[in-house]
Amino acid sequence: MKTITNKDLMRRANSKLVLQEIFNNDYTTRAEISRHLGLNKSTVSSIYDELKEEQLVEEVGEGAASHVGGRKPTNIRIYASYGFTINFDISYHNLHFMANYLDGSVIAQAETTIYQKNIHEILAIIEHQINQYVDTVVSVKGLLGICLSIHGIVNEQQEITYSPFIDFEDVNLNERLSAKYHVPVVLENESNLAAVYVRDFMMKFDSKNLVAIGIHKGIGSGVIINNRLFRGFRGQAGEVGRTLTKNAQGQLTPIEQICSEDAIINRISDELGLTGLNRYKVVEMYREHNHNVVAAIDKFIQEISSLIYNSSMYFDTGAIYLGSPLMEAAPEIFDQVLIKVQQLSHSEIKLVRLTDSDKATLLGACSVITHYALDLVGYPLNFFKTKD
Structure with missing residues (x-):
């Protein structure tokens, strides 16, 4: 069996850095990679040749020549296919x-x-x-x-x-x-x-902390701290749906049992004796100012706003992102949550509604x-x- 040397380990580490650099740009050149990573041009070219042979990268035309002239560099990028x-x-x-x-x-x-x-x-x-x-x-x-x-x-x-x-x-x-x-x-x-979607698809790689709260059948959150996903000791970090609040009877209950999308629909269905109710019908009735629906949504706005505020205080995050099909169907609900959060907070909390949360x-x-x-x-x- 071949002995793995420090030289082999260094080569593997450099190969990963070069591949990362290529991936993180629409296109780049070997000279740019060498400059950004501080690697010798021959090292970058050798690694690139290996990646090209494996068909992980492709060439996409010529870049601009340097200010001193010379041959134009070849633009390269990750090979999507x-x-x-x-x-x-x-x-x-x-x-x-x-x-x-x-x-x-x-x-x-x-x-x-x-x-x-x-x-x-x-x-x-x-x-x-x-x-x-x-x-x-x-x-x-x-x-x-x-x-x-x-x-x-x-x-x-x-x-x-x-x-x-x-x-x-x-x-x-x-x-x-x-x-x-x-x-x-x-x-x-x-x-x-x-x-992870917010971190990798929506934002550039500066230092970032964020919380993404999803409101569906239940309520959960994902936490990014210093660019890394924070999962907790047993993977339970972010289970904000289990946060205790008081129900209509004054009893402590997990917030997702009264403020998830399904909880709202079930409450309205029970109160009005309806079957087959969905979020779109709820939104329609809300806009028609149905008393029961307005009361349920108002309770939702109050509780979710408090949850957002508390999450911001727990993690001192730069931004909180909300994924909620109900708010996608009725953006005015998000607008009211935003106003409520601003009223609760003495410092500005950046609140962003995710579109197409699925x-x-x-x-x-x-x-x-x-x-x-x-x-x-x-x-x-x-x-x-x-x-x-």
């Missing part, structure tokens, strides 16, 4: 899924109902979708990895330790899918993935699994390109 990832969000009602090329660009996105299906039926749908993409997406290496968004708690051992909406029984999704498809498989909390979760999943596919876990990857 090197391979693709598949990402799933297993929610209570629907399975959302998305296929992405290596650079994060979307190949396809869709959803299908999984309401009242057991985990074995859900897994069969997941495998069917994976097989379909494997058979149809054209790329060099094919499938590179799979990420699953879980509306619950996932620990460091990739075990689902808490799932209030779906019974995963004893099915080990990671082992099952990695054994079948021979690619990295990662499970992660849905709100954590939304936070897509945000899937793109966060894309980022997570792309890090694994490229063996760049812990290396910041920028999917928000800025170079013209």
Whole structure:
């Protein structure tokens, strides 16, 4: 067996840095990489030749010559069609899924109902979708990895330790899918993935702290501290839906039991004796000033605003991002939350409403699994390109 030397380790580290530099730009040149990383030009060229041979990078024309003239440099970038990832969000009602090329660009996105299906039926749908993409997406290496968004708690051992909406029984999704498809498989909390999306798709790589709060059937949050996802000791960091508040009877209860989207719909349905109520009907009735609906939304605004304020104080974050299909359907609710938060806070809290929160979760999943596919876990990857 070949002995791994310090020279080998240095070469591997430099290769990762060069690949990261190429990924994080729409295009770059070997000279720019050498300058940014402080590496010898011959080292960069040698690593680039290896990446090119593997088809991880491609050439995209000539750049501008230097001020002293000479040969124009060759622009290079990550080769998107090197391979693709598949990402799933297993929610209570629907399975959302998305296929992405290596650079994060979307190949396809869709959803299908999984309401009242057991985990074995859900897994069969997941495998069917994976097989379909494997058979149809054209790329060099094919499938590179799979990420699953879980509306619950996932620990460091990739075990689902808490799932209030779906019974995963004893099915080990990671082992099952990695054994079948021979690619990295990662499970992660849905709100954590939304936070990763904000970090990697919306923002540049300056120092950042943020909280992404998702309001769906439950309420959760993902926390980014110093650019890194904060998961806590057992993966439970960000479970703000379990924050205690008082219900109408004055009893302490988790806030998600009275302020999640499903809790609001259920409350209105019970009070008005309605069936089949959904968020769009709730919004319609809210805009018609239905007394019960207005009261439910007002309670929601009050409680969520307090939760946002408290989250900001806990983490001293620069910004809080809200993913809420209800607020997407009725932006005026977000506007009232924003006003309420500003009233509560003596310092300005930057509050941003995420649009298309389901897509945000899937793109966060894309980022997570792309890090694994490229063996760049812990290396910041920028999917928000800025170079013209």
